[in-house]
Amino acid sequence: MGANLKQVAERAGVSVRTVSNVVSGFALVAPATRERVQRALDELQYRPNAAARHLRGGRSGLIALVVPEISSPYFGELAGHVADEAEARAWTVLVQQTDGDAGRERELLDGVRGQAVDGLVMSPWALSPADLRRRSDSAPLVLLGEQDADGLLDHVAIDNVAAARDLTRHLIDGGRTRIAAVGLQPHLVNGTAARRVEGYRQALAAAGLPNDPGLEITVDRLHRADGAAAMRRLLDAGAPVDAVFCFSDQLALGALHTALRHGLRVPADLAIAGFDDVEDGRYANPSLTTVSPDKAGIAAAALECLVDRLAGSPDPAPARRIVVGHHLEIRDSTGAASG
Numbered sequence: 001m002g003a004n005l006k007q008v009a010e011r012a013g014v015s016v017r018t019v020s021n022v023v024s025g026f027a028l029v030a031p032a033t034r035e036r037v038q039r040a041l042d043e044l045q046y047r048p049n050a051a052a053r054h055l056r057g058g059r060s061g062l063i064a065l066v067v068p069e070i071s072s073p074y075f076g077e078l079a080g081h082v083a084d085e086a087e088a089r090a091w092t093v094l095v096q097q098t099d100g101d102a103g104r105e106r107e108l109l110d111g112v113r114g115q116a117v118d119g120l121v122m123s124p125w126a127l128s129p130a131d132l133r134r135r136s137d138s139a140p141l142v143l144l145g146e147q148d149a150d151g152l153l154d155h156v157a158i159d160n161v162a163a164a165r166d167l168t169r170h171l172i173d174g175g176r177t178r179i180a181a182v183g184l185q186p187h188l189v190n191g192t193a194a195r196r197v198e199g200y201r202q203a204l205a206a207a208g209l210p211n212d213p214g215l216e217i218t219v220d221r222l223h224r225a226d227g228a229a230a231m232r233r234l235l236d237a238g239a240p241v242d243a244v245f246c247f248s249d250q251l252a253l254g255a256l257h258t259a260l261r262h263g264l265r266v267p268a269d270l271a272i273a274g275f276d277d278v279e280d281g282r283y284a285n286p287s288l289t290t291v292s293p294d295k296a297g298i299a300a301a302a303l304e305c306l307v308d309r310l311a312g313s314p315d316p317a318p319a320r321r322i323v324v325g326h327h328l329e330i331r332d333s334t335g336a337a338s339g
Helices: 005-012 017-025 031-045 050-056 073-088 104-107 129-133 160-172 192-206 226-235 251-262 295-310
Strands: 063-069 094-098 119-122 139-142 154-158 179-185 216-218 244-248 270-276 289-293 319-325 327-328
Touching: 005 017, 005 031, 017 104, 063 073, 073 094, 073 160, 073 251, 104 119, 104 129, 119 295, 139 295, 154 160, 154 216, 154 295, 160 192, 160 244, 160 270, 160 289, 160 327, 179 192, 179 251, 192 295, 226 244, 226 251, 244 251, 244 295, 251 270, 251 319, 295 319
Parallel strands: 063 094, 063 119, 119 139, 139 154, 154 319, 179 216, 179 244, 244 270, 270 289
Antiparallel strands: 289 327
16 A cells, blocks of 8 residues: 555655645645655655546546647657656646647637546647637647747747758858758648748848748648658759758658659768657668757646646736747758767
8 A cells, every 4th residue: 555645744744735735736845845745755655546636626637739640750759748747747648639620620629529638738730819719618728839829828839930040050051052941831820831931041141142932842741751752843953952951850851862862962962951850860871960849848838837727826827938949959961960
């Protein structure tokens, strides 16, 4: 039989309420006290009855993560981080897929059918601020990515303009002057691609390089096949290109495949870079230079927003936009591998 809250409190030298606050993760506890309580919890192998605790608080203990594509390596890795953060709070995560369909995203704005969820973390591709205003569900919702939240909801993202500018500048610093951008998606209201192309253009302008619209390539999806097809289009057009910046690692892996099959040497003839820092890119040959978003930081910030909203303050704070960091992972595909 595992320890109870009273036994943990006695071991830590604190009140039962303090132990409960640490276990729940909802109330502020001094770091030193939290550490002492956590040590007692670990030593006594305390295992909370999460279902009972949530029900006593009028909650289900379930949160939903809504993503466009479960099969996407980026969203798969992000889901893992969300699951880790949720487990630390004794939450269970329901993962829902929308395929970027506007109707499906609108439906999930009002909860998961047949499930009472305490909150949602959502990465939408097709929602507008008008859709968000029409939302009827009262459960806390945190948006991820470059969706225009219009100040309505908590929103967690990286600075895509700065990230794309950083990567394009890296290519320019490597002597590349004809850089293609692969991944524009004008059919989506999601602003991610628009912000990445903005950063790409800013870096070109800062270096005094012309912006050639013929080197900005649209895609339907961010998949390997789309990257491979985009690379074929560039090669078939005979465009003089010495670097390709792809707006996802999947696109970059597809572009790399096509380039190598056409006899190009990467990076000697052509530098290729991606975005997302998914595991496959680290093991590609050559390994893939990429923008690495802080996926763990995104998950932590999103769930902290849910914690704050579920705390039930009588004077809720205004919606927040939280910008999480990124860095470049410089690898073999751009000719400047680190380490």
